[in-house]
Amino acid sequence: MSRLSxxxxxxxxxxLGALACAALYFFIDPxxxxxxPKCVFHSVTGWDCPGCGSQRMLHALLHGDLKGAWNANAFIxxxxxxxxxxxxxxxxxxxxxxxxxxxxxxxxxxxVGVAILVWTLARNL
Amino acid sequence: xxxxxxxMPNPENAGNQNLRNNESPLPGCxxxxxxxxxxxxxxxxxxxxxxxxxxxxxxxxAETLHMRFDAEEARRAATPPPYQPEGTEPxxxxxxxxxxxxxxxxxxxxxxxxxxxxPQSGVEASQQRQPMPPTYLVWAIIATICCCLPSGIVxxxxxxxxxxxxxxxxxxxxxxxxxxxxWWIIISIVVGIIVNSLYVPLTLLLP
Numbered sequence: 001m002s003r004l005s006x007x008x009x010x011x012x013x014x015x016l017g018a019l020a021c022a023a024l025y026f027f028i029d030p031x032x033x034x035x036x037p038k039c040v041f042h043s044v045t046g047w048d049c050p051g052c053g054s055q056r057m058l059h060a061l062l063h064g065d066l067k068g069a070w071n072a073n074a075f076i077x078x079x080x081x082x083x084x085x086x087x088x089x090x091x092x093x094x095x096x097x098x099x100x101x102x103x104x105x106x107x108x109x110x111x112v113g114v115a116i117l118v119w120t121l122a123r124n125l
Numbered sequence: 126x127x128x129x130x131x132x133m134p135n136p137e138n139a140g141n142q143n144l145r146n147n148e149s150p151l152p153g154c155x156x157x158x159x160x161x162x163x164x165x166x167x168x169x170x171x172x173x174x175x176x177x178x179x180x181x182x183x184x185x186x187a188e189t190l191h192m193r194f195d196a197e198e199a200r201r202a203a204t205p206p207p208y209q210p211e212g213t214e215p216x217x218x219x220x221x222x223x224x225x226x227x228x229x230x231x232x233x234x235x236x237x238x239x240x241x242x243x244p245q246s247g248v249e250a251s252q253q254r255q256p257m258p259p260t261y262l263v264w265a266i267i268a269t270i271c272c273c274l275p276s277g278i279v280x281x282x283x284x285x286x287x288x289x290x291x292x293x294x295x296x297x298x299x300x301x302x303x304x305x306x307x308w309w310i311i312i313s314i315v316v317g318i319i320v321n322s323l324y325v326p327l328t329l330l331l332p
Contacts, residue, residue, distance in 0.1 A: 040324045041274070051270035076270065086263045097256040104260045106292065109285040112262070113278060116269055 026062040030055040050075060050120045075119045257291045258303040260284035264310045272317025280309035 030036040041049040053073035060068035061077070069077050089096065089103040102108075180196045187194030262284045269277025283306035290299040 034329065037321055037325045038328060040320050043324070043328065049270075049274060054270070079266075083263060083266060086266075090259065090261075090263055093259060094256050101257055101291075104257060104262055104284070104288050106285055106288045109260070109262060109281060109288055112266060113281040113285070116266070116281075117278070120274070 021058075022062060025055065025058045028059075030059055047124045048120075050116050050123075052123075075115075075123075079115075255296050258287055258296075258300045259307075260287045260303065261306050261310055265306060268310045268313040268317070273313040273320075276309055276313035276316060280306050280313060283309060 028036060036055060039049055039052050041047070042052050051073070054076050056072035057069045057077055060066075060072055086103055089099045093100045180194075180199050183199065184194055184196055186192075261280070265277060265280035265284050268280055283302050286302040287299045287306060290296075290302055
């Protein structure tokens with residue numbers, strides 16, 4: 001019973017959370033705001049982590065600035081539709097097992113891991 | 126009516142669920158109204174299917190003696206292995222893995238609808254009976270990018286492990302790797318939250 005209600009609430013909560021995040025990053029510029037968390041890895045080492053610039057990317061994307069989004073974090077900009085596909089297949093794992101098997105096949109996962117590492121290296125060189 | 130019938134249907138045990146539906150097709154039973162079990166359109170009685178023995182007596186004894194008795198397990202142990210059609214190799218699971226039998230292996234249509242399509246043979250058939258355990262790939266990517274690079278990479282490696290073991294039909298190993306991937310994701314998210322919550326107030330205070 002409780003599992004069923006959690007299942008029915010989860011999509012609505014997800015949509016609401018996404019809308020709240022969108023509103024936050026539309027109205028607050030991560031560069032000028034003091035309260036938006038900074039990347040610890042970047043502050044300590046001076047290098048960019050693979051996710052550095054994702055908040056700026058979101059802010060630029062919500063204002064229709066594709067070039068700014070690309071400059072802030074190109075990797076997440078490209079990967080977000082693929083990530084959405086993965087999330088979709090994960091939420092329908094038992095309903096669409098063939099899609100899940102394709103999305104989570106070994107070459108795909110290895111490619112994802114290698115892509116993240118290569119992106120981290122490439123943006124710091 | 127044994128008490129096990131009231132539990133939520135678990136996708137991993139879908140075969141047993143099916144078997145249970147076959148032996149007691151009660152129309153007004155609450156388990157038939159759950160979304161997972163309304164999908165399979167079962168024939169009421171299939172003559173070739175081996176009759177599963179009734180363990181309600183044993184269950185009542187276990188209850189009075191305050192002992193643990195799993196009717197599902199006993200039924201599985203008492204059920205003979207399914208008939209293998211010609212041309213398919215018998216699927217021998219790895220040692221120690223609980224085997225799941227279906228009420229009628231000759232009619233793949235009687236399987237739950239979440240395994241869509243008829244299993245052809247061999248690997249394809251066993252994969253359709255058992256969906257891939259969650260690889261948590263999305264979470265691993267998010268954890269790697271946003272929280273903690275090293276432990277997130279470990280989580281991605283384990284989710285690749287889930288997939289490779291699943292494709293090698295080591296379903297128990299795949300499930301173990303899935304659990305490990307889950308743990309590494311939890312570790313990296315917790316480490317990320319702790320480090321950030323320690324560091325962000327510092328940046329607010331210092332400059």
